[in-house]
Amino acid sequence: MSSSSPLLAVEGLTRRFQGLVAVDGVDVAVREGTVHGLIGPNGAGKTTCFNMISGVLPPSEGRVSLDGHPLDGLPPYRRTARGLARTFQNIRIFSEMTVLENVMTGMHARLTAGLGILWRSPAFRAEERAAKARARDLLGFVGLLAAADHRAGDLPYGDQRRLEIARALACEPRLVLLDEPAAGMNPAETHALLGLLRRLRDERGLTLLLVEHDMPLVMSLCDRLTVLNFGKRIADGTPAEVRRDPAVIAAYLGAQQAEAQTGAVPAEASGHPAEAAR
Ligand SMILES: Nc1ncnc2c1ncn2[C@@H]1O[C@H](COP(=O)(O)OP(=O)(O)O)[C@@H](O)[C@H]1O
Ligand SMILES: [Mg+2]
Numbered sequence: 001m002s003s004s005s006p007l008l009a010v011e012g013l014t015r016r017f018q019g020l021v022a023v024d025g026v027d028v029a030v031r032e033g034t035v036h037g038l039i040g041p042n043g044a045g046k047t048t049c050f051n052m053i054s055g056v057l058p059p060s061e062g063r064v065s066l067d068g069h070p071l072d073g074l075p076p077y078r079r080t081a082r083g084l085a086r087t088f089q090n091i092r093i094f095s096e097m098t099v100l101e102n103v104m105t106g107m108h109a110r111l112t113a114g115l116g117i118l119w120r121s122p123a124f125r126a127e128e129r130a131a132k133a134r135a136r137d138l139l140g141f142v143g144l145l146a147a148a149d150h151r152a153g154d155l156p157y158g159d160q161r162r163l164e165i166a167r168a169l170a171c172e173p174r175l176v177l178l179d180e181p182a183a184g185m186n187p188a189e190t191h192a193l194l195g196l197l198r199r200l201r202d203e204r205g206l207t208l209l210l211v212e213h214d215m216p217l218v219m220s221l222c223d224r225l226t227v228l229n230f231g232k233r234i235a236d237g238t239p240a241e242v243r244r245d246p247a248v249i250a251a252y253l254g255a256q257q258a259e260a261q262t263g264a265v266p267a268e269a270s271g272h273p274a275e276a277a278r
Helices: 046-054 076-081 099-105 122-142 157-169 187-202 215-221 239-243 246-262
Strands: 008-017 020-030 035-039 061-066 084-087 175-179 207-211 224-229 232-237
Touching: 008 046, 020 035, 020 046, 020 061, 020 207, 020 224, 035 046, 035 187, 035 215, 046 061, 046 084, 046 175, 046 207, 076 084, 084 157, 099 122, 099 157, 122 157, 122 187, 157 175, 157 187, 187 207, 187 215, 215 239, 224 239, 224 246, 232 239, 232 246
Parallel strands: 020 232, 035 207, 035 224, 084 175, 175 207
Antiparallel strands: 008 020, 008 061, 224 232
């Protein structure tokens, strides 16, 4: 692909739920090697976009392509094989498994020893050793190596979120969709997350599409932002451009400032309890 075409191209993406248009003709172009933020107030349609991009929800209209190849109609696992990984707004880890085993569940699609698994052939064992080494490398990268053999459900909340990221990386993706990775994190955890996401881009060359409510994190990390409100794209540009866009200030930042000023709803917690059911 030419350097000017985006890694992920979303065009005219639309999703209707009965009478509600949750996502309405949204375009997003994510350039390779960038962190692209998808932001907007609660209910704007961000998670619904992620569900359509990752293939868990069919769009009513619109197209999604990765590196110029259409993904339309492909199930999630085939999109993963094409290099697309995601984490979820509500943590999904296997609590009873160890931290290391959780990372390894992210790479099973890549194990190739086939029937050797039945009699634990040398090829299978070599592959398993390599998989373990890679899983440990990923745990080191996210700062969880010391917890490799702990039960995943016993990890503190922020560590569970980083474990999800390590598992998403296990399938060797080109693009990772992260849905509110900082939700529920304390300031120290959020700061560590910011450093981790930066290193994914700068050291591993990964492309990230990020939904996140933490504005300082979004503004300092993202190369570009797309802003949704009531399902529609209302702005697209650099953080500096978006920050001074009157439509954005009115729809989103303004609302958050108003909340912070009145103290009626803590910015961190706004909307999350209602979303917890999804
Ligand atoms: N499965 C669904 N059925 C009906 N309405 C839904 C469903 N999923 C999301 N919605 C609605 O679509 C809108 C966008 O939701 P969502 O994508 O979760 O927003 P965000 O992630 O930006 O907070 C909301 O009004 C939500 O209630
Ligand atoms: Mg959401």
